[in-house]
Amino acid sequence: MNKLLIVGTVAFDAIETPFGKTDKILGGAATYIGLSAANFGNVDCAIVSVIGEDFPQAYLDMLSDKNINVSGIETVKGGKTFFWSGKYHNDMNSRDTLDTQLNVLENFNPIVPEAYKEADVVMLGNLHPFVQLSVLEQMTKKPKLVVLDTMNFWMDCALEELKQVIAKVDVITINDEEARQLSGEYSLVKAARVIATMGPKYVVIKKGEHGALLFHENDAFFAPALPLEEVFDPTGAGDTFAGGFTGHITNTGNISFENMKKAVIYGSNLASFCVEKFGTERMEKLSQQEVSSRLMQFKELTQFEIEL
Amino acid sequence: MNKLLIVGTVAFDAIETPFGKTDKILGGAATYIGLSAANFGNVDCAIVSVIGEDFPQAYLDMLSDKNINVSGIETVKGGKTFFWSGKYHNDMNSRDTLDTQLNVLENFNPIVPEAYKEADVVMLGNLHPFVQLSVLEQMTKKPKLVVLDTMNFWMDCALEELKQVIAKVDVITINDEEARQLSGEYSLVKAARVIATMGPKYVVIKKGEHGALLFHENDAFFAPALPLEEVFDPTGAGDTFAGGFTGHITNTGNISFENMKKAVIYGSNLASFCVEKFGTERMEKLSQQEVSSRLMQFKELTQFEIEL
Numbered sequence: 001m002n003k004l005l006i007v008g009t010v011a012f013d014a015i016e017t018p019f020g021k022t023d024k025i026l027g028g029a030a031t032y033i034g035l036s037a038a039n040f041g042n043v044d045c046a047i048v049s050v051i052g053e054d055f056p057q058a059y060l061d062m063l064s065d066k067n068i069n070v071s072g073i074e075t076v077k078g079g080k081t082f083f084w085s086g087k088y089h090n091d092m093n094s095r096d097t098l099d100t101q102l103n104v105l106e107n108f109n110p111i112v113p114e115a116y117k118e119a120d121v122v123m124l125g126n127l128h129p130f131v132q133l134s135v136l137e138q139m140t141k142k143p144k145l146v147v148l149d150t151m152n153f154w155m156d157c158a159l160e161e162l163k164q165v166i167a168k169v170d171v172i173t174i175n176d177e178e179a180r181q182l183s184g185e186y187s188l189v190k191a192a193r194v195i196a197t198m199g200p201k202y203v204v205i206k207k208g209e210h211g212a213l214l215f216h217e218n219d220a221f222f223a224p225a226l227p228l229e230e231v232f233d234p235t236g237a238g239d240t241f242a243g244g245f246t247g248h249i250t251n252t253g254n255i256s257f258e259n260m261k262k263a264v265i266y267g268s269n270l271a272s273f274c275v276e277k278f279g280t281e282r283m284e285k286l287s288q289q290e291v292s293s294r295l296m297q298f299k300e301l302t303q304f305e306i307e308l
Numbered sequence: 309m310n311k312l313l314i315v316g317t318v319a320f321d322a323i324e325t326p327f328g329k330t331d332k333i334l335g336g337a338a339t340y341i342g343l344s345a346a347n348f349g350n351v352d353c354a355i356v357s358v359i360g361e362d363f364p365q366a367y368l369d370m371l372s373d374k375n376i377n378v379s380g381i382e383t384v385k386g387g388k389t390f391f392w393s394g395k396y397h398n399d400m401n402s403r404d405t406l407d408t409q410l411n412v413l414e415n416f417n418p419i420v421p422e423a424y425k426e427a428d429v430v431m432l433g434n435l436h437p438f439v440q441l442s443v444l445e446q447m448t449k450k451p452k453l454v455v456l457d458t459m460n461f462w463m464d465c466a467l468e469e470l471k472q473v474i475a476k477v478d479v480i481t482i483n484d485e486e487a488r489q490l491s492g493e494y495s496l497v498k499a500a501r502v503i504a505t506m507g508p509k510y511v512v513i514k515k516g517e518h519g520a521l522l523f524h525e526n527d528a529f530f531a532p533a534l535p536l537e538e539v540f541d542p543t544g545a546g547d548t549f550a551g552g553f554t555g556h557i558t559n560t561g562n563i564s565f566e567n568m569k570k571a572v573i574y575g576s577n578l579a580s581f582c583v584e585k586f587g588t589e590r591m592e593k594l595s596q597q598e599v600s601s602r603l604m605q606f607k608e609l610t611q612f613e614i615e616l
Contacts, residue, residue, distance in 0.1 A: 091494075186399075189537045210518040213535060222609050224530045227521060229497045261612045292616055301530050302610050304569045308600055 004045040004250040005116045005143075006033045007135045008125020008239070009105065010055070010073055014085040015278060017092065017233050025279040026059050027084065029125035029149065032236035035283040036243025036270045037123075038066040039291055040251035046116045048072035048135060050108045052079035062284060072113045079104040092231050093208055112138040121250040123242060124148045124169065129161040136168055145255050147171040148200070149242050152178045167199035170255075173242050175206045188213060189220070202260060204245070206238055214264050221261045226272040226297060233278045237271045240283065244270035269295050309352040312558040313424045313451075314341045315443045316433020316547070317413065318357040318367075318381055322393040323586060325400065325541050333587040334367050335392065337433035337457065340544035343591040344551025344578045345431075346374040347599055348559035354424045356380035356443060358416045360387035370592060380421045387412040400539050401516055420446040429558040431550060432456045432477065437469040444476055453563050455479040456508070457550050460486045475507040478563075481550055483514045496521060497528070510568060512553070514546055522572050529569045534580040534605060541586045545579045548591065552578035577603050 013027030030047045037045045046069035053075060060070050080103040088095045110131055118141040124132040126149050136146065148169040154162045155178065166172060172195060180186055183194035192203040192215035203215045209231065211224040244267035245260075252259055272294060276282045321335030338355045345353045354377035361383060368378050393407040418439055426449040432440040434457045444454065456477040462470045463486065474480060480503060488494055491502035500511040500523035511523045517539065519532040552575035553568075560567055580602060584590045 187537055187539075189535045207518070210515070211532065220535055220609055221612075222532045222535070224519065224532065227497045227528055227530070229495055231495075258613075262614055265612055265614060295614060296616055299614065299616070301528055302612075304529075304573055304610075305566075306570055306573060306603060306607065308604055308607070 001042050001044040002121070002250045002253050003116055003119040004037055004043050004121045004123060004246055005048065005112065005119035005135070006030050006037070006045060006123045006125060006243075007048040007110055007132065008033055008123075008127060009082050010047065010049040010051050011082040011084060013235060013279060014083075014099075015233055015235050016087040016098075018088070018090055019230075019232050020278070022278050024083065027235065027279060028082065029127070029239045031063070031280060032239035032274065032283065033123055033125055033243035033246070034063060034068040035066065035280055036240040036267075036274075037247035037250070038068055039244070039270060039286065039288070040247040042251045043247055045069065045247075045250070046072050046113060046119075048110045048112055050074045050076060050104045050110075052076055052081040052104045055081045069113070069116070072111065072116070074111065076104040086235070088234065092234055110135050110138075117141070120144045120253060121246050122146045123246040124165070125239060125242070126151050129154055129158055129165040132165045133168070136165070144253070145170050145246075145249055147173065147242065147246050149173045149238065150178070152181055155181050163198060166195075169200050171202040171204060172200040173204040173206060173238070173245070175208070175238065179203075179205045189215075204264065206241060208234065208237070212241065212264055212268060214260060216257050216260070219257060221264060223264045223268040223298075224301060225268060226294065226301065228272065228275065231275045234275050235279060236283075237274050240274040241267035241271040244268070265295070265298055269298055309350050310429070310558045310561050311424055311427040312345055312351050312353040312429045312431060312554055313356065313420065313427035313443070314338050314345070314353060314431045314433060314551075315356040315418055315440065316341055316431075316435060317390050318355065318359050318363070319390040319392060321543060321587060322391075322407075323541055323543050324395040324406075326396070326398055327538075327540050328586070330586050332391070335543065335587060336390070337435070337547045339371070339588060340547035340582065340591065341431055341433055341551035341554070342371060342376040343374065343588055344548040344575075344582075345555035345558070346376055347552070347578060347594065347596070348555040350559045351555055353377065353555075353558070354380050354421060354427075356418045356420055358382045358384060358412045358418075360384055360389040360412045363389045377421070377424070380419065380424070382419065384412040394543070396542065400542055418443050418446075425449070428452045428561060429554050430454045431554040432473070433547060433550070434459050437462055437466055437473040440473045441469075441476070444473070452561070453478050453554075453557055455481065455550065455554050457481045457546065458486070460489055463489050471506060474503075477508050479510040479512060480508040481512040481514060481546070481553070483516070483546065487511075487513045497523075512572065514549060516542065516545070520549065520572055520576060522568060524565050524568070527565060529572060531572045531576040531606075532610065533576060534602065534609065536580065536583065539583045542583050543587060544591075545582050548582040549575035549579040552576070573603070573606055577606055
């Protein structure tokens with residue numbers, strides 16, 4: 001099996017949407033990435049993260065049951081797990097952060113398990129850029145592909161550190177507003193070109209319900225979000241996309257642009273499930289049959305025949 | 309050749325965007341629809357509209373040179389042509405109307421030329437619903453396809469009249485906000501389903517820079533807008549889309565869902581040119597070579613190969 005190393009948060013979330021609210025539930029970028037990547041048969045994936053003693057063993061067991069290696073998830077004695085709480089607006093496209101408690105994340109020193117230091121693909125989930133860099137520095141073999149996710153928070157308060165890690169990755173995934181902020185360009189075509197000069201040869205711009213764009217040199221590829229009757233909770237959709245993207249690349253071991261197009265479709269497909277229930281609920285119970293059947297919907301949604 | 313009958317405004321526009329502003333230039337829904345439909349070889353199209361004596365003959369000549377029949381464009385003696393003036397905001401997704409002078413449009417009684425009363429396809433461009441209805445009533449043979457475009461203005465001030473015409477058409481094209489207003493549903497999937505119960509078997513929801521969705525029963529198809537370096541002036545993009553959509557349907561004489569998918573792509577493709585210059589400038593000088601080459605870009609942007 002090919003190896004995928006994931007670094008990111010494993011956390012508690014409390015979420016409020018127009019459809020309801022949750023108490024503290026399982027969350028975190030690495031959790032969503034892992035649950036998404038777990039849908040690919042030829043992928044041996046591991047999470048590097050940190051949790052407190054308050055984190056239920058049942059959550060770790062659930063991840064292990066999905067064949068996600070959790071040996072790189074450090075438990076800090078007496079520590080409390082990272083907690084995020086947010087409330088989505090009626091349009092589900094924007095949200096307010098109600099509370100952020102870094103807790104054990106504050107002094108997180110990631111340690112890559114020996115067995116994953118030669119991983120084929122590395123997915124750097126949203127975290128402080130220096131934590132992301134530290135993971136890269138522990139790799140004993142250059143990975144086939146390094147994918148970075150980040151957010152506006154680091155552009156605001158750690159831009160120079162962020163640029164250091166951006167310079168070292170092959171793919172960056174970022175949302176449209178963040179792409180505009182990072183590049184200073186309004187047009188996404190221009191923004192992608194500017195960001196590519198910072199290092200990543202491939203730039204993925206996520207537009208939420210409006211889909212995702214993949215840019216590479218002068219080529220572009222677009223995947224829509226599946227039109228859904230109802231988006232219940234957008235939390236984790238971007239991470240689930242990243243997990244599908246890196247999961248497919250790891251599964252196939254192929255980093256060509258043509259294969260990245262498929263990776264964008266797999267990512268969009270998996271993200272379409274994530275938003276159907278609160279938190280990780282939908283991803284925990286996803287069947288292969290459901291994934292395949294929705295891929296068929298994606299084909300019908302986007303494929304046409306025009307001879308030129 | 310197959311016949312396409314277009315009803316809509318032929319007008320003067322004055323446009324301001326972040327890139328500059330124009331004096332009175334050629335505008336109007338029917339103008340954009342006609343210039344777009346003129347790109348299809350097997351289409352004999354005619355415009356039904358009204359203008360004042362201030363309308364330059366050169367504009368009519370330009371339309372005629374594109375093989376657009378202008379015999380149904382009535383000139384009102386001593387009348388002034390419909391005038392619209394608007395200013396786009398920085399994001400180009402919204403605009404303020406600065407001035408609207410209905411002029412000859414106020415008492416417009418459309419008269420369908422004899423030769424087009426058996427047209428294969430009828431495109432009802434944005435106008436008072438009763439003007440649209442009047443055109444339908446003059447048809448002596450049931451058209452293969454009737455397509456309706458409208459806007460929120462008529463939902464606000466002539467909803468019952470609008471519903472009468474909606475009940476009589478096969479396809480409605482409408483933007484996302486209008487679809488939400490007309491249906492009372494936020495989810496576009498649900499909105500399309502509600503609108504379909506009002507009459508149209510096919511619902512096209514235009515999302516501007518975020519592409520267009522086609523709904524029919526439980527099927528959906530999506531075409532993105534081509535990612536452009538710069539959108540210069542969005543005026544007429546929706547009408548150009550409608551002209552490409554109806555142009556392709558008329559050209560092929562095929563009203564299957566599979567062919568409508570292609571029509572959505574042709575419409576999106578032509579609209580991508582429209583926004584590259586002010587007003588009709590880009591559409592007036594468009595070559596077949598440019599259209600084909602950009603269709604190839606659309607294929608590269610959206611087509612992928614996943615075997616299931």
